Amino acid sequence: MRPPSGTIPVVPRSSGLFRTAPPGESSFSGVSLGLARPDVLHWLTGLHGLSSPTVFGADTVTRNGTTDPLVGHVLDDRYEILQRLARGGMATVYRAQDLRLGRIVAVKVMHDDLDEAQGTDFARKFDREARAAAALTDSHVVGVFDQGIDDGRPYIVMEFIEGCTLRNLITREAPFDPERALSLIEPIAAALAAAHESGLVHRDVKPENVLIGNKGQIKVADFGLARAASAKTITVAKGNVIGTVSYLPPEIVAQTHADARSDIYSTGIVLYELLTGEKPYTGENLQVAYAHVNKSVPAPSQTLRRNGHAPVPDYVDALVLACTRRDPDRRPADGHELLTKVRRARAAVASGVTNDESLSAVMYPAGWREGRNWSSGDARSGATRIDTEPIRLSARIRGRDRLTASAVPGSSRTRAGATAAPAATRVRADQEPARPPSNGWHPVGAPSRPSAPVSPVDYSDHLSQTGPHQLPRHQRSPMPRSQRTPLFPEIVNDPVHRRRRGIVATLLVLILATVIGVSSWWVTSGRFIETPDMVGMSQDAAISAAQQAGLTVSFEQAFSDDVEAGVVISTDPTAGTKIERKSQIDAVVSAGPQTYAMPNVAGLTQEAATQALIDAHLAVGAVTQEYSDTVAAGDVISASAEAGTQVVHDTAIDLVVSMGPSPIKVKDYTGKSADEAKSALERAGFTVTTEEQPSSEVEVGHVISQDPASGQLQAGSEVHLVVSSGAEEVAVPDVRARTADDARSILEAAGFEVEEKYVDEDASVRLNRVQKTDPVRNTKLAKGSTVTIYII
Known part of the structure; x- marks a missing residue:
């Protein structure tokens, strides 16, 4: 949501394009930079009065329901407008393609209605801004490439930065330890040193204008408000002071005057926020501006102790307090002096120095010991604790919240023409008087000695030199007595005139009461409206609800396991919160559960398949085994989800693993x-x-x-x-001439069966010797075969 301007008229200058990160460490789920799977955040800068940042990217979508006629147009036959990124009070920023060099750039185009309403003033300012920013070339400054006029529309071509803002980092990680806080502030001081050396003042140093590239480089953006440092006042566009009230130096609040020391004050507030994780003052814009003028910024250690954190070294406290002194004369003179002190403090922190009185005195000169009582204010300048009515802003600041001269303490006159001290003002008696600053600026609200009458119109350039809180003395040349207005003009005592004056007075009182009543209603409640409840609505329904309430809405997608895709999950601000009319609501729309592509695990070993599923943000389900004639044992045959399909994160995938062939x-x-x-x-x-x-x-x-x-x-x-191979064959042994008994024994031993026959059955005398065998000797026969022996 674009922050409301509050009661101090302020031109908002947040600018840019960023892209959140997916779920993981911090999860852009979403802006994760602390993102386990960090995406690139794109941040575009350099626009006056931008609405809240427009979100793009793989996981984010911005939608404003409008079209832009410049999208698709080519400026000066070179810059093709691709997309509108953001629109502000003075110009609109587009993402464009440089057709000549083939690169993506940011193009800022001035609004036609401003040029028509203001003549050539805004066009001249646009041209001055481009030339001033382009002349500043430094590694810590976002660059300006080109400028021109197309069809009567002035435009500026700027560097397109990838990264995040310091605001994103503070939101996620602050408070930072002193060493890291100083390492973040050092490039800012270096950028301001280069700018101040070139005679330029930034005038709107804040975390939103500090970019951290995706390679760690730090750049200061939006030097679009910078003008020659010798200029005496800031330009007031559309009745608004240019600047951001949380980081606005008191001299700008009081008289819209700024120089290099104003940047030092804003940088000191940024360093305070890095160290503590919070701004020194919160509340309505008028309250914050009043605090900047009438209170001294507390030491970071004081806030850290209150929040239960360890304090920072005393010289770091001293550096913050020196930068945020209300008296510009007592701050570091410019970016070079600030850079020197930041580097010295950073070296001391890196060396393990905890407290160092001498170094603290360097950071906060001539008054360090007195300034140790931080809660009492700026010891050097003798600033007091103020308990007064709201401050009177410069008459040059126009808007619904301007105050009349009667609201300024000390602005009423006595009958003799002297200025009376306000009764509500209290001054600590133990504080010493302070010398008047050389530039003539002092916070408003302290007691003053009698002085000449105060001008009720514009005293911003004539502030008092007499005391730290005294109203300025109205300076003018003496006027001849004959030309002066009588202090007590002649009063007509006629009854008719008295009645007429009574009627007129009554009417004036009624008109005044009506104006006061309407103004009070508008300031307190009339300009606010309750945020409608969009949670559970579709995008179209949410847009309709916002339009009916006189609001706008942008959408950012986020994954959700519980909310259906396309339905609003949450809004910022939440339903029922009071916000200004025409403000923007940031809504988060469900993109459904986050899904991942199913990896191809077929053919992998079971171990490799398990790791592939884990890497794809999936889980392993049941594992079964099957025989396979084609897949080797131990390898995955199939999975329960087809490769390449989108599967909801952490889904359990079943695996079938091969046991080899059946x-x-x-x-x-x-x-x-x-x-x-x-x-x-x-x-x-x-x-x-x-x-x-x-x-x-x-x-x-x-x-x-x-x-x-x-x-x-x-x-x-x-x-x-x-x-x-059949029975075993054995050669028939030679048993001739052997006795029948010997022959039988030999043949049987060889595995044969033996059959005996006599050569002559009728012979009377027998020798009992073998004559021959059948089969004959050496004939091979299978074992068990029968061999016949013939006996004589």
């Missing part, structure tokens, strides 16, 4: 033909080996034995067959 039952072929057994086993997927052995029991060519003979084997396993 086992095959082994059939026993013992006693079967060897050829038949081998063919059958090979057809079943086995590898068959054979060997032959003689066997008198198994037929030749048949299987004597098989290994294994039963069970199950994987395809390709080996089965061994032992095949019969």
Whole structure:
């Protein structure tokens, strides 16, 4: 939501384009820069009066429901307008393509209505701004590339920065330790040093204008308000003071005057916020501006102790207090002096120095010891604690919140013409008088000594030199007595005139009462409206609700496991919060659950597939095993989600893992033909080996034995067959001339059966010797064969 301007008229100058990050460390889920999967944040700067930042990116979408006629147009035949990024009170910023150099740039185009309403004033200012910013070339400053006029529209071409703002960093991580806070403030001081050396003043230093690139570089943006440092006043556009009230120096609040020391004050407020995580003053704009003028910024350590944090070194406190002194004369003179002190403080912090009186005195000269009582204000300048009515702003500040001269303490006159001290003002008696600053500026609200009458119109350039809180003495040349207005003019005592004056007075009182009543209503409640409840609505319904309430709405997408896609999750501000009319509401719309692409895990080992799922933000579900003839054992056959499909984060994916080919039952072929057994086993997927052995029991060519003979084997396993080569053959031994008994013994030992026959059955005398054998000697016969011996 664009911050309301409050009661101090201020031209808002937040500018840019940023992109949040996805879920993870901080999660842009969303702006995660502390993002586990950080996206790039794009931030565009250099626009006066921009509305709140417009969000783009892979995870964010901005929608304002409007179209822009310049989108698609080419400026000066070179810069093609691609997209409108943001619109402010003075100009609109676009994302554009430089057709000549082929790069993305930011183009700021001035509003036509401003040029028409102000003649050539805004065009001249636009041209001055471009020339001043382009002349400033420094590594810590966002660059200006080009400027021109297209179809009567002045424009500026600027650098397009990738990164985030210091505001994003403060929101996520502040408070910072002193060393890191000083490391962040040092590039800002370096940028201001370069600007001040060139005679330029930034005038709006704040975290939103400090960019941190995605490679760590730090740049100060939006030197668009910078003008020659010798200029005496800030330009007031559309009746608003240019600047951001939280970081606005008191001299600008009081008289719209700024120089290099004003940038030092704003930088000191930024350093205070880095160290403490909060701004020194909060509240309505008028209250904050009043505090800047009438109060001294507390030491960071004081705030840190109050919040339960450890204090910072005293010289860091001293540096902040020196930068934020209300008297500009007592601040560092310019960016160079600030840079020197920041570097010295940073070196001391890096060296482990906790407290150093001498270094503190360098940071906060001539008054360090007195200034140690931070709560009492600026010891050097003798600033007092103020408890007065609201301050009177410069008459040059126009707007609904301006105050009349009667609201200024000390502005009423006595009958003799002297200025009376306000009764509500209290001054601490123990504070010493302070010397008047050289530039003539003092905070408003302290007691003053009698002086000449105060001008009720514009005294911003004539502030008092007499005291730290005294109203300025109205300076004018003496006027001849004849030309002076009588202090007590002649009063007509006629009754008719008295009645007429009474009627006129009554009417004036009624008109004044009406104006006061309407103004009070508008200031307190009339300009505010309750934020409508958009949670649970679709985008179209939310836009309609915002329009009916006189508001605008921008949308940013965020993943949600609980809310349906396209439905509003939350709004900032929340429903029922009072906001100014025509303000912007930032709504977060559900993009549904975050999904990730399913990786291809088929063919991976189970371990590799598990890691692939974890890397894809998914989980492993049930794991089952199956036989596969094509997938090696231990590898994944399939998963429960198809590769490439989008799967909701943390979904459990089931896996099927291969156990290799299916086992095959082994059939026993013992006693079967060897050829038949081998063919059958090979057809079943086995590898068959054979060997032959003689066997008198198994037929030749048949299987004597098989290994294994039963069970199950994987395809390709080996089965061994032992095949019969028939009975074993033995040569018939020579037993001729041996006795019958010896021959029988020899033949039986050789494995033969023996049959005896006599050569002559009728012979009376026998020698009992073997004459011959049948088969004859050396004939090979199978064991068990019968050999016949012939005996004589």
